[in-house]
Amino acid sequence: MQETPSNSFISLAEGDTITTAVETIRDEPLTIGGRTFQSRLMVGTGKYPDMESMVRAIEASGAEVVTVAVRRVNLDRAKENSVLHYLDPKHVFLLANTAGCYTAEDAVRYARLAREAGFNDFVKLEVIGDEETLLPDVQGLLEATRILVKEGFKVLAYTNEDLVTALRLEDAGCAAVMPLASPIGSGLGLLNPFSVRTIKRRLHVPVIVDAGVGTASDACVTMEQGVDGILMNTAIAAAQDPVTMAHAMRLATIAGRAAFLAGRMPRRDVAMPSSPTKGMLD
């Protein structure tokens, strides 16, 4: 049987030397709440057409941090339903979220249940304030953060791209702040690079852009802002070919990071020749 383009694309990537930004460029690994990660790309596990493509996409993404949600066990078919049936927690770092929570109280409850699963004390904290846009309820977010930090959680707070909220979240003890690129699942890309850059410039804890990326160029532009990492789910899971998109996202994250570290040329309003103007023929 002929190999599909997507397979050959992926196998090419396995042997190359740019698996992590750290290997090729002078960069520090990403450290959040005392844990160090080589990859700056984090991926979700939701909405995949099937579990096999999820597993292969995560592999192709090179991500170490993988988000999961806490939900009721389906008593009829519990095993198939659990993401741990397909993912080995020894190979990925499970970051539980509080997705679907609309109050601080609910989010705290979900976070505690997640921690009891026994993998780590990290939580991707979401307190949603509006059903249509899934934008965060910043008041609830701060309230839940304060409670969870007191209980020893490493809180990674999903928030909007508002500097003051980001500062308050850092003050409240967040291990990382996660401003959105655009609304969850929208695929609109980075709508406000200025605000995200400002947040990154002002905060001391890692800034991970979470949500809104649609394709590889979005991830690249996001990383070019100098943020510490990026988290995405739908952009990979809802692509026609999730595994190849995961590969693209991995490269885009590395490329964007490298471009940021390299320091881009200044923008000019007029052209400037790249070739010498002297030595032209008469």
Added chain:
Amino acid sequence: MDVVINGEHKNVSSGTLLELLKELELDPRAVVVEHNRKIVRRAGLDGVTVNAGDAIELVHFVGGG
């Protein structure tokens, strides 16, 4: 006896939470148990008695972003 598991009424015969998980054919290592709004650690599951009317939540990790 009648208990509410994950929001649904169920008739169970188990004495403790650990026995309940066995009755439901669930691996205690694969689920987290909340009993009347209180999380029960894995090691403590055999020490908590199930009573009629109890609200029990059994959760695990599923795909999410």
